Amino acid sequence: MGLLIPEKKIEQLIDENGIRTDGRKVDEIRNFKCAVGVLENAEGSAYVEHGGNKIYAAVYGPREVHPRHMARSDRGILKIYYRMSTFSVFERKSPAPNRREQEISMVLRTALEPMLFLEIYPNSAIEVFVEVVAADGGTRCASATAVALALADAGIPMRDLVTGVAVGLCNEQICLDLNDFEDKAGDADIPCGWVVQQKKIALLQFDGKMTPDQIMQAFEYSLKGATEIYAAQQVALREKYEAIRDIVNPPGSVQRDDDEDEGGDQPYSQQPRDEQRTPAPEGQEGGQPEDQPGEPDGSQPDDQGGDLE
Amino acid sequence: MENLLVHDKQIVTPGTILTTDVASFRPGRGTIREQDAIISVFVGLVQIRSRFINVVPLNGVYLPTVGDKVIGIVYEKTPIKWLVDISSNYVGVLRPQNAMDREFKRQGRGRSQEEQEADEMDQFQVGDVLIAKVISFSRTTDPQITTLGKDLGKVNNGTLMSIPAPKIPRVIGRKGSMIRTLMDDTRCRIVVAQNGRIWLNGAPENVALAKFIIEKIHEEAHTSGLTDRIKEYIVEEKSKRGL
Numbered sequence: 001m002g003l004l005i006p007e008k009k010i011e012q013l014i015d016e017n018g019i020r021t022d023g024r025k026v027d028e029i030r031n032f033k034c035a036v037g038v039l040e041n042a043e044g045s046a047y048v049e050h051g052g053n054k055i056y057a058a059v060y061g062p063r064e065v066h067p068r069h070m071a072r073s074d075r076g077i078l079k080i081y082y083r084m085s086t087f088s089v090f091e092r093k094s095p096a097p098n099r100r101e102q103e104i105s106m107v108l109r110t111a112l113e114p115m116l117f118l119e120i121y122p123n124s125a126i127e128v129f130v131e132v133v134a135a136d137g138g139t140r141c142a143s144a145t146a147v148a149l150a151l152a153d154a155g156i157p158m159r160d161l162v163t164g165v166a167v168g169l170c171n172e173q174i175c176l177d178l179n180d181f182e183d184k185a186g187d188a189d190i191p192c193g194w195v196v197q198q199k200k201i202a203l204l205q206f207d208g209k210m211t212p213d214q215i216m217q218a219f220e221y222s223l224k225g226a227t228e229i230y231a232a233q234q235v236a237l238r239e240k241y242e243a244i245r246d247i248v249n250p251p252g253s254v255q256r257d258d259d260e261d262e263g264g265d266q267p268y269s270q271q272p273r274d275e276q277r278t279p280a281p282e283g284q285e286g287g288q289p290e291d292q293p294g295e296p297d298g299s300q301p302d303d304q305g306g307d308l309e
Numbered sequence: 310m311e312n313l314l315v316h317d318k319q320i321v322t323p324g325t326i327l328t329t330d331v332a333s334f335r336p337g338r339g340t341i342r343e344q345d346a347i348i349s350v351f352v353g354l355v356q357i358r359s360r361f362i363n364v365v366p367l368n369g370v371y372l373p374t375v376g377d378k379v380i381g382i383v384y385e386k387t388p389i390k391w392l393v394d395i396s397s398n399y400v401g402v403l404r405p406q407n408a409m410d411r412e413f414k415r416q417g418r419g420r421s422q423e424e425q426e427a428d429e430m431d432q433f434q435v436g437d438v439l440i441a442k443v444i445s446f447s448r449t450t451d452p453q454i455t456t457l458g459k460d461l462g463k464v465n466n467g468t469l470m471s472i473p474a475p476k477i478p479r480v481i482g483r484k485g486s487m488i489r490t491l492m493d494d495t496r497c498r499i500v501v502a503q504n505g506r507i508w509l510n511g512a513p514e515n516v517a518l519a520k521f522i523i524e525k526i527h528e529e530a531h532t533s534g535l536t537d538r539i540k541e542y543i544v545e546e547k548s549k550r551g552l
Contacts, residue, residue, distance in 0.1 A: 043370065062370055062398035073449075076398075115323075117350075122448060124398040152323050155369030155475065157350035159341070160324025197324055237322045237352045241367060245320075245532045 013170040013182055020170070022179055029165060029177040029225040034145070034236045036153040044154025046236075048146040050229075051179055052136025057146035059154040062124035076121030080108045082143060084132040104140045105130075111144050111193045111203035112151065115158045126156060137180035138166040144193040144203055145229060152237055159195075161233050162202045165225040166191045167218045169210055176221040190218055194226035317357045320367075320531070321349045327362050339364030354531055367531055371397040371474035371504040373443050373452040378461075380469065380506035381454065383437045391433055393441070396471065396504045399452050403441065405429040407455035410462070438464045440500055440508065460500070467498075467510035470520055472527040474505040479530040480523060487526070487536060494543045495519040518546055 014020055024030070030051035039045035042058035049055075065071035082105040086092050108130070116126070128150060130143045141164030148161040168178045169188035183189055188208025195202055210218065312330035315321060326346045328334050336342045339351045340362055349355075351366035373379070373395065381393035381401050391408075393401035409429065433439065439454075440461050446452040456462045472480070480501050481488050492499050497511030497519045507523060509516050525542055529535055546552075 044368065064398060064400065121398060152352050153368065155351065155366045155473070157339070157366075158323035159343075159350065160348075161322070195324075197326070234322045234325075238320045241320050241352075241531050244528055248529055248532050248538060249534065 013185060014173055014175070018173075020175065020179075021181055024177075026173050026175050027221050027224065029228055030179065032229055032232055034149060034232055035239075036149050036236050037240050042150070042154070044150045044152070044156070046146045046149035046153060048142050048149070050138065050142035050145065051177070052134055053132065053139055053142045054134035055139065055142050055146045056131045056133065057143065057150035058129045058131075059126065059147075059150045059156070060129070061126040061154075062121045062156070063127070065123065065125040071123045071125070073122055075118040076116075076124040076126060078109055078113050078116060078118065078126050078128070080105045080112070080128045080130065080147065082108060082130040082132075082140075084135060084139070088132045088135045104143070107140060107203060107205065108144055108147055111162055112147055114202065115148070115160060115162060115195070116151070117157055117159075120157075126151070126154075135180070137178050137183035138164070138191065140164065140203070140205075141166050141191045141193065145233065149233055149236065153240075160197060161195075161230065162193045163196050163226040163230045163233060164191065164193045164203060165222050165229060167222040167225070169208060169214060169218075174214055174217045174221055176225045188214075190215075190222070192219075192222040192226070194223060194230075196223070196226050196230040199223065313357070313362075315355045317355055318531075318533070319355045320353070321355055321364060322352050323348075323350050325349045327355065327364075333360065334362050335360050337361035337363035339366055366475050368473050369475050371395065373397055373399055373401075373446045374503070375443050375446055377443045377503035378500075379441055379443060379454065379504040380500070380502040380508055381439050381441055381504075383433050383435050383439065386430065386433070386435055388430065391430075393439060393454060395441075395452065395454070396474075396506060397452075399446070401441070401443075401454045402451050403433070403439070403454050403456065405432075407444065407453070407457055408432055410457065433463060438469060438508070440464060440502070464508060467508050468516055468520070470507050470509070470523065471505050472507070472523065474503065476527050476530040477501060477503055477505060479535065480507070480526050482536065487539065490536075490540065490543075491519060491522060494540075494547075495522065514550065514552060518543075518550060518552060521546060 018025060033049040034046060036046045038047045039058050042060055044059040046057045062076055065077065070077065082101050083097065084093050086095050128147050130147060132139050144162050144164035152158055152161060166178050167174060167176050167190050168182060168186045170182050170186040175182060178186060178189060188210050191203065191205050192201060193203025312333055313328050315327050326348050327340060329346045331342060331345060331347065334347060336347045339353055340347050340349055347362055349364040351364050353364040353366040356363040356365055379395045381395040383391050384394045385392040391403040393403055395401040439456055441454040441456050442458060442461060443452050444455050488499060488501055495518050496515050497509050499519060500508040509519050522539060522543055526539060
């Protein structure tokens with residue numbers, strides 16, 4: 001006989017005290033942890049734990065495009081491969097890519113693309129592999145969080161990070177950060193990807209039924225949740241370097257001014273030119289700039305007075 | 310400095326607002342201006358140089374620049390050129406006219422044009438490691454490299470290692486001070502290329518020491534007092550290893 005796992009009998013999603021099945025209040029996010037630089041072979045990588053979700057993201061590139069015919073001569077392309085491991089869910093998931101994975105790969109790409117400056121990478125591809133090794137509701141949101149972290153870790157210039165968190169409707173109440181059970185049993189599910197500082201949306205999907213008032217509250221809750229997660233993302237990106245610095249340059253110790261150490265030509269990574277014009281109007285982040293730079297930033301423009309000597 | 314939201318050498322992340330005082334400050338490398346703010350586009354170190362705010366990235370792929378010394382590995386050979394992996398999203402192209410040295414040309418005297426051309430492409434094979442220089446590169450043309458010149462050409466021995474291209478200036482040091490210390494104290498020949506690759510040659514235990522020290526520089530590239538600390542590390546490691 002197979003393994004018997006007793007199923008918790010869940011009477012209601014939210015009890016009379018406003019407490020949810022996992023003990024949270026309606027406007028609380030699940031536990032969140034993240035780290036970067038976790039995969040040696042990748043240019044940049046991230047690991048995210050969000051609730052029971054455990055997700056890896058690995059960035060390779062910018063590098064040559066394969067197959068060649070997909071290359072664009074005016075800009076780089078972003079390719080995202082979202083896959084769930086066969087053991088990430090209770091019932092073994094077949095390893096063949098399914099339509100949901102294709103959809104999420106596309107959704108993640110449309111969310112992250114506007115954050116990048118793809119015009120500085122003609123004929124190149126940035127490939128991101130997302131592997132969900134444990135799933136617990138809201139994987140696409142947690143994946144967006146992980147992909148943003150991995151891209152930043154890879155040294156790819158970005159306008160800002162993207163932070164994912166879902167919000168939904170359970171028992172007529174707006175609930176922040178649905179867990180797996182609430183996701184399946186609730187009345188609506190809105191995965192969101194926020195650009196927190198600008199209060200803009202990068203990823204948005206909707207499944208279910210809500211009134212306009214409920215939707216406004218949902219956005220309020222999800223921004224609140226995203227703000228907490230964004231802070232954790234920033235800490236993770238800095239921590240990789242600050243941890244080392246704290247050991248060798250303990251705070252308070254006197255340090256010789258070390259600019260003298262830097263030498264040779266400063267091979268800055270490919271980066272966007274100073275955008276003298278104001279950015280595109282709201283909702284159109286990252287469109288192609290009309291005034292394309294004639295050359296990549298290998299030859300610096302004159303306004304770069306900030307050269308290291 | 311007032312009006313700045315960050316200080317020099319602070320580690321920042323993409324989207325971090327560096328200042329809202331766009332009148333006093335100009336966006337430098339690694340930053341962009343978004344309406345009323347200058348923001349960072351990298352995970353990197355803030356660098357304030359009078360009116361310019363730069364952010365030096367701590368990771369990234371190599372961007373070819375004319376004049377750079379690069380270490381490449383031949384990965385494809387066509388009848389008219391070699392394609393060389395220079396650790397970038399752009400592929401280095403080496404043409405025979407940029408690869409034929411005097412020795413080769415001298416052997417060619419007295420032979421027909423066709424015979425010479427047939428042998429032109431024999432010089433380098435797939436898998437060869439070359440120390441080369443970037444001679445041209447633009448948005449529409451792949452980087453052209455040359456192996457003609459002082460200290461350029463194929464390497465036949467030694468070891469290769471790689472670190473992210475943005476960390477290379479730290480390995481070189483001001484006016485080459487760091488690399489000179491490294492070579493003297495580890496008794497190795499070291500060639501540091503801008504594309505993140507480093508070639509070393511010497512006795513195995515010395516090369517192992519040099520690689521260890523270079524990894525240390527890579528890890529601590531963003532910290533202060535590095536030159537002195539590296540000198541200490543070398544002394545420490547040498548005694549640990551009995552060198």
